[in-house]
Amino acid sequence: MVIQIEGLSKDYGRKRVLDNISFSVKKGEIHGFLGPNGAGKTTTIRVLLGFLLSNGGSAAIWNEPVSMNNVAQRRRIGYLPSDIAFPPNMTGNEVIDFALQTRGAKSEKKDKLVKALDIDLRTKVKRCSKGMKQKIGIIQALAHDPELLILDEPTTGLDPLMQQVFHDILFEEHRQGKTILVSSHILSDVELLCDKITMIRKGEIILTETMDEVNKRRFKKISLSTHEDTAALAHVAGISNLVTENGVTSFYYQGDFNVILQMLSPMRINNIDINTMTMEDLFMKYYHKEA
């Protein structure tokens, strides 16, 4: 395991922001870390980076406990904070070069990233837009070719075109065997990028599953336009929320497609719509269920 978190807890005064959370990230995995604002994602990441001390449990990276002064660990990590802030009087170049120089790394990858993200690094940070700062943040996190990337809301401030470029960059990192922990609100990003996800809500982990497992949980929303009696469908295993209105029958289905197709084949169907439940629907379902 690259990241191993066991029973981690963190309090801010009397408020418990992380409550006995556990999850792990394997080598070469893109792991999505999901949750609404204030759920505890950034706090978890800050404990991993050694900015905060935990009040219980353990967090380890490469089987070594995280600490405030573990320089060797940080040398191998690329970190992109959420809502990033750089020294305002430094240029983009200086920000990135500082990250490279502290690690004694070369700038070949920086040049590639600068080209891909199409940014002028001669501008001082105080004159950069949010999107430019985010690009600088991405480059400084990736330029030294780290083995582990910890990215907190990485696509914030990027336009759709640059989001696509960023996805390509991340896929390339993944192909090279890098391990990536990415915290995000943008579920389409997570769906596209991640091998595994962990969902956190009010400081508690409510789900840790591979994307394959998540996809199996995702219902199909089926709508049929037919004059035939569809009441019998209510008794089919995997069908839920069956509603018939104005000759249109709608229901959720989870299970083997052949079963449902066999059930529908004798019917005279005028129209059929089959939609996969979106990630947003799935997460809302989880958050509401757990709440």
Place this chain on the structure above:
Amino acid sequence: MSAVLKQDIRKHYLSVIVWAVVLASYAFSVIYIFPNNNSNMSEVVSLLEVLPEAFNAMLGQAIFSGTVDGWMQMNFYSMLGLIMAFYTILTVCTIVTREIDTRTIEYTLSQPISRATLILIRFLVFALSTLVIMLTAFVSEWGTYIYYGYDMDITVHFLLYANFFVTNLMIGGIILLISVFMTNYNRLLMIGIAVVLALYVLTIAIQAMNADPEPFVKYISPFSYMQSDSLLVSGKIEMHNLWVPVIACAGCVAASAAVFRRKEIKI
């Protein structure tokens, strides 16, 4: 380590140039306006003689020599410590607290630099900046003395600047130690200025008493270790005025590094 050093030097070089030019100009100006005929100087001395003894004690006894050194003591050295203390506050507050306040600390600490190294290197850069500013003022003063043909005891003046330098390091150490417990830059600036002004006034008050107070009272303020007047008169420095500030500074910086190593960054 060298990356942090380079980054910090780049951050401060402009302000160092400005402060060095200001202090050098100040030193030059004071000598430039020195009343260089005896009648003018005797008027100044006569004026000071009618002032209360406590006032003269505050300015330092060197003024009674009626020399350019005495004039400098009254107009420049008595302010030099305070001016440099303000530079110290403005610079030392940026080492940790301003970074936390502006949230850039997250970027800095995500790099592979130990917190103790960070604080030590940044304090070293502050010390070097102070040295450059004071050396510039010293050279400016020396050059002006030569230009106007006044006598200057280089050793005494060098010791005077060395004394101011180490005392300023001690003030820097104290401000650094306060700063590692704080996260609000503006509040720290206010506290730093208040502490320095209070200590400065306390030192003047102790001098104005013109008595021989207990060592604890005499040396309670860092400014008490600035010994310009007696140094100019006697040409000798009491060695504890050099080593006490150095040890106090080292202790404060070591304590600051120890605290910062365990400080949670809540931003």
